[in-house]
Ligand SMILES: Cc1cc2nc3c(=O)[nH]c(=O)nc-3n(C[C@H](O)[C@H](O)[C@H](O)COP(=O)(O)OP(=O)(O)OC[C@H]3O[C@@H](n4cnc5c(N)ncnc54)[C@H](O)[C@@H]3O)c2cc1C
């Protein structure tokens with residue numbers, strides 16, 4: 419079946435071979451490999467996207483269920499070739515090492531800063547509870563986001 | 567493949583009548599799909615407004631943990647705050663938790679503690695089952711496949727004091743080793759409900775009887791209360807914990823929550 423939805427500000431349609439995840443559709447059908455696949459169990463957060471205004475794990479969304487929805491992925495947060503402030507902060511603080519977790523962390527932080535004007539260090543830590551990073555030990559990520 | 571994106575209750579019930587599997591937030595169901603399950607008939611419930619409504623004591627099955635965290639009754643909101651991560655709480659629903667009926671479902675001890683009812687709707691009509699009629703075993707319920715869980719119905723008056731806590735290996739993203747809710751009404755009526763220590767959520771009537779006679783948070787009889795809870799649960803040993811640890815944890819947790827209720831009562 420064909421699913422039509424809004425992806426990063428543009429209408430798109432994609433073929434889904436039921437039943438698969440939004441993550442698989444983004445990566446395999448729509449060729450947007452920014453959202454990462456590390457666990458497919460909702461544990462790591464590296465596949466995080468914003469679906470109809472809510473941060474969710476795209477591996478746990480059924481692809482067919484995004485019909486007529488609005489999806490933002492990490493490819494859609496920057497502005498015309500310019501990095502989003504969250505992305506710049508992660509770069510500046512050294513919060514990116516292998517980079518595998520980075521798209522998920524960026525989406526989580528973008529969502530947090532959209533909802534909360536100046537989040538406290540505890541707010542940031544709680545927001546990141548569902549994002550696993552195996553490289554940085556989180557220190558550089560937290561410093562980067564706390565500086566925003 | 568049959569996939570219906572239902573926009574109202576009618577459409578959802580029709581699809582269910584044709585054998586569709588309900589999909590709410592997907593946080594349980596999609597884990598199975600990613601592991602290779604291939605349901606060939608699915609009805610998506612995310613857009614069914616009737617399921618997302620909350621009025622008075624009725625919480626629609628499609629209400630997310632995120633909403634319950636902010637607006638639910640105290641002990642259910644406390645439970646909601648411990649579910650998964652922000653991503654999981656944004657998608658996961660109370661109805662999905664009830665539908666999965668995992669012994670570790672964090673919403674279930676509260677439903678047992680307040681004697682909630684589960685509202686089931688099909689094209690044939692509506693019926694409500696008390697929580698202990700609904701949960702029949704590990705991931706087993708009395709729901710027929712053509713029935714939709716439409717709401718959880720709480721009693722008109724909720725106990726004034728209610729506390730939830732769970733034990734797990736970390737502070738977030740953790741499935742409960744033991745979960746507990748203790749409630750206390752002004753007349754001393756106390757309920758004690760636990761999760762992850764039996765095939766379904768359970769109440770401990772002997773401990774409730776004793777607790778009714780207690781009012782001092784420093785009472786020596788709390789030892790006996792703790793003992794009755796530990797003796798009343800039916801835990802197993804699995805990859806997450808042992809029977810002994812769960813039994814011990816159940817007693818400790820219930821005692822701690824009862825003490826909190828009694829302290830609040832005295833204040
Ligand atoms: C990483 C991760 C962490 C988690 N942490 C926790 C936790 O801490 N505590 C906890 O309790 N759970 C946890 N869960 C499990 C899950 O998030 C919850 O059980 C959640 O409430 C499920 O809701 P859902 O809307 O996503 O359900 P879905 O996955 O959409 O559905 C679950 C089941 O219920 C059925 N169903 C859904 N809605 C209805 C309905 N209205 N009528 C009839 N049947 C229905 C479905 O067919 C399916 O069988 C976790 C899951 C993940 C992936």
Ligand code: FES
Nearest residue numbers: 458460463465477
């Ligand atoms: S791939 Fe989705 S949470 Fe890990």
Ligand code: FES
Nearest residue numbers: 515516551552553
């Ligand atoms: S930078 Fe490697 S996992 Fe986070």
